[in-house]
Amino acid sequence: xxxxxxxxxxxxxxxxxxxxxxxxxxxxxxxxxxxxxxxxxxxxxxxxxxxxxxxxxxxxxxxxxxxxxxxxxxxxxxxxxxxxxxxxxxxxxxxxxxxxxxxxxxx
Amino acid sequence: xxxxxxxxxxxxxxxxxxxxxxxxxxxxxxxxxxxxxxxxxxxxxxxxxxxxxxxxxxxxxxxxxxxxxxxxxxxxxxxxxxxxxxxxxxxxxxxxxxxxxxxxxxxxxxxxxxxxxx
Numbered sequence: 543x544x545x546x547x548x549x550x551x552x553x554x555x556x557x558x559x560x561x562x563x564x565x566x567x568x569x570x571x572x573x574x575x576x577x578x579x580x581x582x583x584x585x586x587x588x589x590x591x592x593x594x595x596x597x598x599x600x601x602x603x604x605x606x607x608x609x610x611x612x613x614x615x616x617x618x619x620x621x622x623x624x625x626x627x628x629x630x631x632x633x634x635x636x637x638x639x640x641x642x643x644x645x646x647x648x649x
Numbered sequence: 650x651x652x653x654x655x656x657x658x659x660x661x662x663x664x665x666x667x668x669x670x671x672x673x674x675x676x677x678x679x680x681x682x683x684x685x686x687x688x689x690x691x692x693x694x695x696x697x698x699x700x701x702x703x704x705x706x707x708x709x710x711x712x713x714x715x716x717x718x719x720x721x722x723x724x725x726x727x728x729x730x731x732x733x734x735x736x737x738x739x740x741x742x743x744x745x746x747x748x749x750x751x752x753x754x755x756x757x758x759x760x761x762x763x764x765x766x767x
Contacts, residue, residue: 543711574752578694578754580694584759585744585760587757591749591750591753591755631696639696640693640694641693643694
């Protein structure tokens with residue numbers, strides 16, 4: 543199975559800052575990569591699919607890039623509601639796997 | 650709007666099978682594949698498996714090893730997950746999700762907590 547490794551595990555930032563989260567795949571997933579956001583006590587929410595397409599209702603401050611094995615999620619200016627855990631997920635082949643998550647916490 | 654509501658969780662003894670349900674509304678259930686994803690307490694998301702729109706195709710995570718079975722009833726807009734011989738490490742919140750396009754979950758339910766304990 544494809545292993546997705548996210549870095550860093552935790553980031554401490556302030557509202558208004560720009561942040562970039564990383565996801566690395568153990569083998570190429572082409573552009574078959576998504577990002578999900580999960581807030582405490584809530585279900586995850588799809589943010590980005592196919593590397594760079596924002597899901598319905600996702601603000602433009604969220605963007606994704608990459609291909610092959612290296613991917614990033616960028617939040618251009620952090621809002622208070624963005625502090626959460628972010629997971630990457632591939633769909634390149636079966637089984638689907640998720641990264642272990644990056645926790646974005648408020649400084 | 651799309652809604653997914655899981656049920657069937659609770660405390661279950663090791664070895665006693667259980668079946669989780671996911672009742673859906675707001676979309677044409679019979680046209681969409683569906684996923685199950687689990688999350689152990691304090692841990693990350695772990696994909697369990699997927700079923701095709703007509704129930705003919707299923708894929709599972711490697712750890713399932715035949716203990717989990719995904720099925721669906723399109724006449725009742727309902728997805729199921731049967732867990733046989735649950736173990737302590739099956740303790741998790743189980744989420745159902747709609748398959749956007751062959752692999753992405755675009756809508757998630759709120760989850761149902763399964764606790765395996767004697």
